[in-house]
Ligand SMILES: Cc1cc2nc3c(=O)[nH]c(=O)nc-3n(C[C@H](O)[C@H](O)[C@H](O)COP(=O)(O)OP(=O)(O)OC[C@H]3O[C@@H](n4cnc5c(N)ncnc54)[C@H](O)[C@@H]3O)c2cc1C
């Protein structure tokens with residue numbers, strides 16, 4: 001099962017390495033990980049995507065909670081939630097391909113954010129699945145470079161993760 | 164407000180935290196701190212001979228007192244030498260604070276002389292760590308470090324301090340925080356009442372109950388509650404290696420240790436149990452044997468202060484997060500106030516069955532080792548020490564067969580008397596740990612049970628014993644081999660003794676002890692065992708190294724069958740299997 005765990009932690013040096021270290025030390029998977037300070041500069045918000053059965057995920061969350069720097073965490077996949085990932089991709093686009101790429105970008109509600117005579121740089125935001133689909137749709141057009149941000153997530157409704 | 168340098172601040176903060184003893188070893192990055200120690204009187208510093216020794220000594224001190232052990236080392240090799248001892252404390256959940264000097268802040272990352280990323284090196288084996296950035300944070304960091312190390316599930320905390328931060332030339336106002344608030348750390352306390360009620364109902368319904376108690380009961384000061392509960396319910400109790408002494412070892416309800424080298428009755432009772440009350444124990448693989456075959460018919464109540472210990476390897480039916488002391492205390496109160504009382508007749512058959520198991524194969528019902536040969540047997544040596552010390556000594560141990568014989572045959576009646584490395588299994592632990600215990604308990608007998616292999620891993624601490632006049636007894640069960648390794652090779656590798664013997668290279672331990680200024684004594688025959696041991700234990704003011712030659716062919720039994728065995732699958736001797 002794919003899980004999105006959202007973590008609120010002290011914005012301290014070393015805190016991130018403890019989280020990452022925990023995953024390698026205990027043999028848990030990290031699919032993606034994003035982190036940045038919150039509106040309160042003493043706190044960081046970290047979103048990580050991991051894969052494992054219920055037992056594994058229970059151990060992951062318990063061990064994350066055990067880290068002294070972790071203030072709170074929630075498994076977003078337990079409830080309804082919003083997840084977003086940002087994709088930047090450089091695509092070779094010449095001649096007739098230019099229109100075709102542009103059409104795909106429109107369908108996926110992306111934006112072309114940089115242009116040269118041979119290529120577009122495209123930005124798309126959405127669920128990881130949508131980004132996968134977009135990359136697939138680009139298909140035969142040569143993808144030159146892909147950057148993905150990893151997933152960020154937030155619960156739907158009134159639920160908030162805060163101290 | 165008083166102005167202090169970082170070095171003085173550190174020492175003052177330690178004093179304000181109530182520290183009176185540090186084990187350490189100086190070096191460049193720690194010299195400002197060492198100078199601050201020199202200029203004060205309240206804290207005693209013990210100079211060990213190797214930083215590993217400092218950590219084990221602080222560990223022994225902590226295990227025998229319940230206080231936090233404190234270590235001070237320098238950067239680089241000093242810090243890395245401490246790693247084994249930190250990992251040892253981490254695996255057994257022992258409260259410890261390790262202060263390491265670090266290269267100056269502006270040199271960090273430059274591969275400076277004696278630079279090691281101590282926070283990085285120790286990260287997987289500490290409960291938490293701090294890299295101090297400026298002197299003003301020192302008091303708060305010290306306060307936090309001790310709080311974290313000693314509360315919840317205890318563990319080691321590292322404080323890494325760059326040399327510039329302790330510079331005597333820079334002074335700052337000193338204030339020790341009275342209170343501490345950490346929004347990200349709230350250790351568990353009381354257990355959930357509903358869960359405790361459920362647990363009680365389950366316990367009262369049990370026909371074949373067992374209480375399985377571990378190191379958490381010792382560390383969490385829950386022995387009194389455990390003992391009262393077991394006696395109120397009249398339930399059988401087994402202890403893990405780490406839990407020995409949590410329940411009186413000579414009480415008739417005690418089944419002995421469980422697990423790989425547990426007793427026949429403890430392991431068999433666990434296997435057939437219908438309700439298991441696990442307290443302060445973590446279902447270690449040396450206990451459960453094959454998890455899929457673990458106690459097939461049992462409902463499990465698991466009390467632990469660390470939620471991550473619960474349902475980690477074995478799923479608990481009634482999980483209770485809280486301290487042993489508080490949860491067992493609440494259980495007792497609720498039980499006593501309840502209309503439902505334990506029904507002794509429900510477990511009569513169970514006790515009859517257990518007594519039968521004991522009679523058949525129990526190691527306490529009759530000696531299960533031969534006593535008619537020429538050689539002394541390790542079991543009889545431990546039994547003799549038990550008798551001579553009236554079961555009241557502090558016993559530290561190294562790792563190997565001798566450790567298991569000590570665990571089986573020194574029947575601990577009190578908590579904090581049995582001090583050994585269980586989780587990491589660190590050879591070299593015993594002697595420095597014994598010194599730490601002796602400092603804390605100068606009037607008690609302290610015995611280090613060791614092997615001729617293990618003792619050589621921290622033998623240099625004999626010199627520390629001389630300097631600080633720490634008269635301990637070192638009981639070396641000399642089987643002239645890495646016995647535990649040899650046992651496995653004999654059982655699983657058709658007797659190919661790959662590098663587990665020394666080929667006549669052992670030192671003369673008697674002379675070695677004498678070279679350090681101690682007494683040495685050799686025991687080889689049965690008829691001299693009691694006399695010489697009595698003689699050794701009558702000497703209270705000298706360290707005595709007792710080198711006892713024991714039968715090198717002896718194995719530790721029972722031993723669970725591996726791999727794929729259940730709790731009750733055991734070798735009972737070289738030829739008998741359950
Ligand atoms: C050669 C060798 C052979 C061994 N053979 C055996 C064997 O036969 N049998 C055996 O049992 N072990 C054996 N061990 C030891 C084994 O490796 C483990 O160290 C041991 O089983 C763990 O003991 P424990 O479950 O009591 O846990 P500990 O490591 O003592 O952990 C304590 C548990 O209690 C919890 N806790 C701590 N404080 C509190 C509190 N205040 N309140 C509530 N919970 C608390 C902790 O969170 C933790 O889960 C052997 C080791 C060696 C080196």
Ligand SMILES: Cc1ncc(C[n+]2csc(CCOP(=O)(O)OP(=O)(O)O)c2C)c(N)n1
Pocket residue numbers: 561562563564565566588589590591613614615616617618640642644645646647648
């Ligand atoms: C530091 C370390 N290295 C290796 C081991 C593996 N090991 C476990 S027991 C043992 C043999 C110990 O020999 P000795 O101290 O003579 O004890 P005996 O088993 O003979 O009683 C070894 C090598 C260990 N536990 N610790």
Ligand SMILES: [Mg+2]
Pocket residue numbers: 563614615616640641642643644645646
């Ligand atoms: Mg040996």
